[in-house]
Amino acid sequence: MNLALDLISDALLVIGALFTLVGGIGLLRLPDVFTRLHGAGITDTLGAGAILLGLALAAGWSLLLGKLLLLLAILALLNPSASHALARAARHGIRRPWLDDPKI
Amino acid sequence: MFTLTGIALLVTMVLALIRAIKGPTVYDRILASNALGTKTVLMIAVLGFIVGEPDLYIDIALMYALIGFIGTVAVLKVSEFGDLGQAQSPRDGDKS
Amino acid sequence: MLRYALILFFVLCGAWLLLSGQWTVLLLSLGIASVLLVVLCAKRLGILDAEGLPLRLLPGLARYAPWLAGQIIHASVDVARRIVDPRLPISPSIIHVDAGQRSAVGRVSYANSITLTPGTISLDVADNQIEVHALTDDAAEELTRGEMARRVCSMEDE
Structure with a gap:
């Protein structure tokens, strides 16, 4: 039982680390600020979620578990708000996003 | 496994730093610093498990997550209005 | 109004207990004081309504x-x-x-x-x-x- 929990926790940590890395690569590779927001979005949601869930499984039943889940909830609430604030500001500041279909 | 995750987070932080330095627009830099902040929160949480004192570090991570958000919004507001005191932009006036 | 104040009170008490994890008299009474202060502020701000606490x-x-x-x-x-x-x-x-x-x-x-x-x-x-x-x-x-x-x-x- 304990071994299984450890394995799931490790797997979640590795998945989270991988998605975080991919998000970082996306931050560098993608062409403009709006597409980069999508890249950062992966890290914020799946990367952070998987890492924190992995840590929560490693923590076991304690106050720490509650705090980790609280941290997850806070990140899930605040990150989209920050992303939207950034996207909205960039929309009004740059006005010309890099689009595939330039007629819009 | 915690160490591996920590290393991946550090590499991602370096990637975000490169984006923050390269820019080109101010929004890229704010985005990079925001992403860096999220990674720092995760890094602090993972670091707590690495050094074996997760109870101590998770509180710092919680505080960092809350303060980082306020910081991002504050920097965005300054970059858009050049002023922290203004409550609303003129174009918001008709909506609310 | 009173219902929302009570719910906010208990939610905040839970948050305090989760974040502090200490069960000494001093810290618990400080927690009650802080929670009451926050509920009072929320009441004066007028955010004790269905929009401030979307329980629905x-x-x-x-x-x-x-x-x-x-x-x-x-x-x-x-x-x-x-x-x-x-x-x-x-x-x-x-x-x-x-x-x-x-x-x-x-x-x-x-x-x-x-x-x-x-x-x-x-x-x-x-x-x-x-x-x-x-x-x-x-x-x-x-x-x-x-x-x-x-x-x-x-x-x-x-």
Whole structure:
């Protein structure tokens, strides 16, 4: 039982680390600020979620578990708000996003 | 496994730093610093498990997550209005 | 009003206990004092109402959150695959979707869900329409199909 929990926790940590890395690569590779927001979005949601869930499984039943889940909830609430604030500001500041279909 | 995750987070932080330095627009830099902040929160949480004192570090991570958000919004507001005191932009006036 | 004050009081007490984890008399009385102060501030600010504490949405949220998590995983894998692809097969576009939710909380939930799902970001909300930046055509198409809007509406209706 304990071994299984450890394995799931490790797997979640590795998945989270991988998605975080991919998000970082996306931050560098993608062409403009709006597409980069999508890249950062992966890290914020799946990367952070998987890492924190992995840590929560490693923590076991304690106050720490509650705090980790609280941290997850806070990140899930605040990150989209920050992303939207950034996207909205960039929309009004740059006005010309890099689009595939330039007629819009 | 915690160490591996920590290393991946550090590499991602370096990637975000490169984006923050390269820019080109101010929004890229704010985005990079925001992403860096999220990674720092995760890094602090993972670091707590690495050094074996997760109870101590998770509180710092919680505080960092809350303060980082306020910081991002504050920097965005300054970059858009050049002023922290203004409550609303003129174009918001008709909506609310 | 009193109901919301009581609920806020108990939620804040729970938050205090979770974050402090100390059971000494001094810290517990300090906690009660802080919680009462916050409830008083909330009352004076006038945010003790259905919008400040959207309790109505909670039962629906319990069913909506797992579906959203599934969508997020699905979309994350798709976006991640495109980022590591050497050809970088993205096709960014800006689309408009209707936000037919009745309350402001419903619209905020919808816009936040859009942003939370990788591949789509809500840029602006105006006249019950949300301006969305989509990374790929697939993500844009998925959103215009309206599955997410329907689920947020049904969460609101409960």
